[in-house]
Amino acid sequence: xxxxxxxxxxxxxxTEGLCKYWGGLKALDDISLKFHDRELHGIVGxxxxxxxxxLNLLCGHYKPTSGRIVHEGAPIDAxxxxxxxxxxxxxxxxxxxxxxxxxxxxxxxxxxxxxxxxSFNFLRSRHRQEVLEExxxxxxxxxxLLSRRNEVAAHISYGEQRQxxxxxxxxxxxxxxxxxxxxAGMGHExxxxxxELLKQLKQxxxxxxxxxxxxxxxxxxxxxTVMVDGQxxxxxxxxxxxxxxxxxxxxxxxxxxxx
Amino acid sequence: xxxxxxxxxxxxxxxxxxxLLMPLFLEQNTFYVSKLTTVMIFAIFVMxxxxxxGRCGLITLGHAMFYGLGGYIFVMIAPEYxxxxxxxxxxxxxxxxxxxxxxxxxxxxxTSGIYMIMITLAFAQMTYYFFSDxxxxxxxxxxxxxxxxxxxxxxxxxxxxENPTHFYYLCLLSLFxxxxxxxxxxxxxxxxxxxxxxxxxxxxxxxGYNIFVFRLMAYTMASALGAYAGYLFTLQYGFVNPxxxxxxxxxxxxxxSILGGIGSIYGAILGVLVYEGLHFSLEHLTEHWLLFMGAxxxxxxxxFKNGIAGYLEKLLERR
Amino acid sequence: MTTSLFFVQLINGLQYGLLLFLIAxxxxxxxxxxxxxxxAHGSMYMVGAYLAWYFVQQTGSFTxxxxxxxxxxxxxxxxxxxxxxxxxxxxxxxxxxxxxxxxIFVFNALQSILWGNDPLGVQVPDAMSAAIPLTDxxxxxxYRLFVALLCVAIAAIMxxxxxxxxxxxxxxxxxxxxEMVECLGIDISRLYTIVFAIGVMLAAVxxxxxxxxxxxxxxxxxxxxxxxxxxxxxxxxxxxxGALIGALLVGLVDTFASVLLPQLSSMMIYILMAFILLxxxxxxxxx
Numbered sequence: 110x111x112x113x114x115x116x117x118x119x120x121x122x123x124t125e126g127l128c129k130y131w132g133g134l135k136a137l138d139d140i141s142l143k144f145h146d147r148e149l150h151g152i153v154g155x156x157x158x159x160x161x162x163x164l165n166l167l168c169g170h171y172k173p174t175s176g177r178i179v180h181e182g183a184p185i186d187a188x189x190x191x192x193x194x195x196x197x198x199x200x201x202x203x204x205x206x207x208x209x210x211x212x213x214x215x216x217x218x219x220x221x222x223x224x225x226x227x228s229f230n231f232l233r234s235r236h237r238q239e240v241l242e243e244x245x246x247x248x249x250x251x252x253x254l255l256s257r258r259n260e261v262a263a264h265i266s267y268g269e270q271r272q273x274x275x276x277x278x279x280x281x282x283x284x285x286x287x288x289x290x291x292x293a294g295m296g297h298e299x300x301x302x303x304x305e306l307l308k309q310l311k312q313x314x315x316x317x318x319x320x321x322x323x324x325x326x327x328x329x330x331x332x333x334t335v336m337v338d339g340q341x342x343x344x345x346x347x348x349x350x351x352x353x354x355x356x357x358x359x360x361x362x363x364x365x366x367x368x
Numbered sequence: 369x370x371x372x373x374x375x376x377x378x379x380x381x382x383x384x385x386x387x388l389l390m391p392l393f394l395e396q397n398t399f400y401v402s403k404l405t406t407v408m409i410f411a412i413f414v415m416x417x418x419x420x421x422g423r424c425g426l427i428t429l430g431h432a433m434f435y436g437l438g439g440y441i442f443v444m445i446a447p448e449y450x451x452x453x454x455x456x457x458x459x460x461x462x463x464x465x466x467x468x469x470x471x472x473x474x475x476x477x478x479t480s481g482i483y484m485i486m487i488t489l490a491f492a493q494m495t496y497y498f499f500s501d502x503x504x505x506x507x508x509x510x511x512x513x514x515x516x517x518x519x520x521x522x523x524x525x526x527x528x529x530e531n532p533t534h535f536y537y538l539c540l541l542s543l544f545x546x547x548x549x550x551x552x553x554x555x556x557x558x559x560x561x562x563x564x565x566x567x568x569x570x571x572x573x574x575x576g577y578n579i580f581v582f583r584l585m586a587y588t589m590a591s592a593l594g595a596y597a598g599y600l601f602t603l604q605y606g607f608v609n610p611x612x613x614x615x616x617x618x619x620x621x622x623x624x625s626i627l628g629g630i631g632s633i634y635g636a637i638l639g640v641l642v643y644e645g646l647h648f649s650l651e652h653l654t655e656h657w658l659l660f661m662g663a664x665x666x667x668x669x670x671x672f673k674n675g676i677a678g679y680l681e682k683l684l685e686r687r
Numbered sequence: 688m689t690t691s692l693f694f695v696q697l698i699n700g701l702q703y704g705l706l707l708f709l710i711a712x713x714x715x716x717x718x719x720x721x722x723x724x725x726x727a728h729g730s731m732y733m734v735g736a737y738l739a740w741y742f743v744q745q746t747g748s749f750t751x752x753x754x755x756x757x758x759x760x761x762x763x764x765x766x767x768x769x770x771x772x773x774x775x776x777x778x779x780x781x782x783x784x785x786x787x788x789x790x791i792f793v794f795n796a797l798q799s800i801l802w803g804n805d806p807l808g809v810q811v812p813d814a815m816s817a818a819i820p821l822t823d824x825x826x827x828x829x830y831r832l833f834v835a836l837l838c839v840a841i842a843a844i845m846x847x848x849x850x851x852x853x854x855x856x857x858x859x860x861x862x863x864x865x866e867m868v869e870c871l872g873i874d875i876s877r878l879y880t881i882v883f884a885i886g887v888m889l890a891a892v893x894x895x896x897x898x899x900x901x902x903x904x905x906x907x908x909x910x911x912x913x914x915x916x917x918x919x920x921x922x923x924x925x926x927x928x929g930a931l932i933g934a935l936l937v938g939l940v941d942t943f944a945s946v947l948l949p950q951l952s953s954m955m956i957y958i959l960m961a962f963i964l965l966x967x968x969x970x971x972x973x974x
Contacts, residue, residue, distance in 0.1 A: 168574065194576030206574070208567045219564045223576045227557045229585070234552075235560045281575055427781055475961055478968040481780055482724050482924060486916040487964065493913045494957035501953055615909065619788045626785055656800055662792025669786040670774055 127176035151330030169193035199283035217245035220280035268299035413597035422631025430488030432617035438598025439608030465595030510609025629677025704938020705838035713886030719925030729912025735894025764887030923970030
């Protein structure tokens with residue numbers, strides 16, 4: 110891997126001393142991370158390490174107790190949840206989160222429409238403007254769901270639903286993708302499909318990936334962060350992190366959660 | 369649930385021609401004509417509620433507030449002994465009701481679920497007590513309207529509101545327009561966002577939509593139409609009183625909406641027809657019609673979940 | 688306002704608030720434990736009042752009538768829960784609203800069939816018909832004081848039950864985690880029946896003890912239901928403590944408003960509610 114490329118690429122999203130407390134419980138404690146453009150940043154750690162909490166803070170779902178989130182130079186931790194998506198911070202969810210009764214195309218169209226405008230047009234048919242559906246179709250094509258275009262989302266397979274969710278995020282034309290266990294509950298072949306997809310996507314986007322499948326994370330990540338008990342343990346390239354004795358200890362100390 | 373368009377199309381083609389000819393069959397039987405007029409008016413009201421509850425997922429038990437306001441706004445702003453223009457006042461009333469809905473909606477839509485049900489009810493009761501306690505508006509007796517508005521538009525007066533048959537056609541036209549309007553709205557891009565919010569609000573926020581604003585828009589729109597229905601009712605009977613604002617008005621509208629098939633929009637017409645038909649015939653059979661109505665509602669909730677529109681659709685699909 | 692009048696209004700407000708608490712606590716308990724919004728809860732208050740009137744006519748004793756009424760209410764609660772409410776646990780709010788609206792219709796119809804639509808009244812029991820003189824001109828009826836004390840006693844019993852007994856422990860567990868209670872091998876449907884029946888009985892008892900203080904009229908149930916909504920919205924749905932605070936607030940505001948701002952009196956509690964909603968949309972003590 111060419112290290113120069115990584116050094117040159119721009120910081121898009123950044124956290125400074127980010128904390129989230131639930132009452133006395135420190136779910137996230139003093140996390141400072143930098144996420145670079147066109148880089149896949151993996152986040153791993155045992156259960157309860159605060160990975161999902163971190164994602165929920167980064168996408169505006171939770172408000173931080175203290176600390177800052179900086180996006181392209183501007184602090185954004187005080188803005189409303191929906192405004193995160195408008196700034197181009199898109200996320201997928203741990204539990205499949207789509208519109209099950211709508212077609213795949215319609216799922217993506219909702220996402221496209223947000224930036225195309227016209228959401229307050231009460232009278233004109235939603236199918237009138239073809240550009241919108243074209244962009245939505247492109248997003249489906251990117252994740253390989255073109256053939257499922259007009260099927261109802263509830264009727265496609267679980268793996269395809271996860272792909273659809275990524276397509277929806279892409280349709281918002283994001284600059285940062287926050288992916289929460291996109292491979293959870295998938296079979297090997299389906300996972301492989303997502304891995305290939307992510308390899309393509311990281312050429313274009315800044316991706317933050319939380320994932321339990323260690324092989325996938327090692328294969329995909331340009332940078333890796335290990336978290337334990339809501340705290341930052343280490344960040345570095347995959348090889349460096351893998352050989353870090355503290356990481357082994359953290360995982361082994363937890364007993365069963367090796368992967 | 370989404371209703372297929374075929375059933376709706378059949379319904380529109382059967383119902384509206386029949387309704388157009390109905391006054392001819394009834395041969396100026398004013399009682400039935402005016403009874404049907406009331407059904408049309410209430411169908412507009414129930415339709416606006418159906419949109420909120422079935423399409424937007426906003427369960428309100430306070431929709432009668434706007435029904436009553438439609439009438440009270442009229443008596444507040446219209447001169448007592450002078451005929452005003454119907455269309456101009458339609459505009460005024462819808463705008464004022466929308467402004468009220470914007471304020472109430474701002475408070476109500478901060479909450480959701482059970483809370484929203486209770487808060488909408490409480491606000492409706494607040495207006496109910498305001499008007500029933502106020503001497504300016506005749507307390508429980510309400511206010512009479514001595515002069516009905518005239519309907520001239522560009523010098524052309526299509527309807528004479530004193531004539532029950534004319535009034536019937538005005539209400540039929542309004543009902544058709546309301547149905548048509550909601551058809552457009554549900555198919556629009558705004559409708560797409562509303563569908564998305566109904567199905568998965570969290571996801572819709574994550575896609576960058578400010579769902580509060582969309583809900584507020586839908587609430588305002590439906591409330592203004594509810595007020596329009598109340599305005600028509602007030603004109604038909606020539607008075608407005610607090611019972612229009614009572615929670616029972618909201619409650620029975622909700623029942624009719626479910627009976628018709630919640631979220632189907634056109635089902636509102638079916639719901640009102642069947643409910644009022646039952647009400648009317650039971651009332652003639654026994655003074656304790658309320659008992660049968662109550663039992664019917666309970667049975668309906670337990671057995672008949674998709675309403676009449678849902679039932680019709682199943683029938684059509686089977687063939 | 689003179690000091691004594693202020694004092695009288697203060698007790699009136701507290702007493703009304705405590706009565707509201709009795710009804711609202713049942714509503715909030717049923718919601719907290721079972722997730723059911725029972726719109727027919729106010730009807731139980733009405734049923735209590737009518738039953739009290741009926742059995743006073745039959746037996747001549749208010750105490751006896753109160754006991755019989757409470758038992759009948761408990762039975763009504765059990766039957767209604769077993770036959771109807773049980774079907775609602777996996778349904779949405781809309782179905783709950785509709786079914787309980789249907790129940791209101793049925794109860795109102797039964798009331799009109801059994802007892803007619805004319806206002807009725809119950810005599811204050813002889814033992815408590817006296818009044819305590821506060822000043823030369825102002826006196827306070829003993830019965831109202833008794834009602835206030837009775838409500839306090841019932842609230843204390845409820846507090847004890849919820850915090851110290853096994854049933855209370857299950858109720859608290861059921862509020863926070865339904866599955867856990869089921870995993871513990873407890874028959875949750877029986878717990879639900881008990882909770883619902885207790886809720887119904889609380890509302891009916893409130894109706895019984897309110898009967899001698901106000902006239903018994905059709906529609907009294909709905910009136911009280913709406914007041915209870917305001918109480919639980921203010922206090923926070925599902926919180927007994929919230930219901931107590933909310934009820935006292937509503938009682939005091941309503942009473943003082945009718946003296947100080949008679950034109951706005953029936954609107955004041957809603958204005959209070961709107962104000963609290965602006966600050967805390969989930970109520971003061973939401974869990």
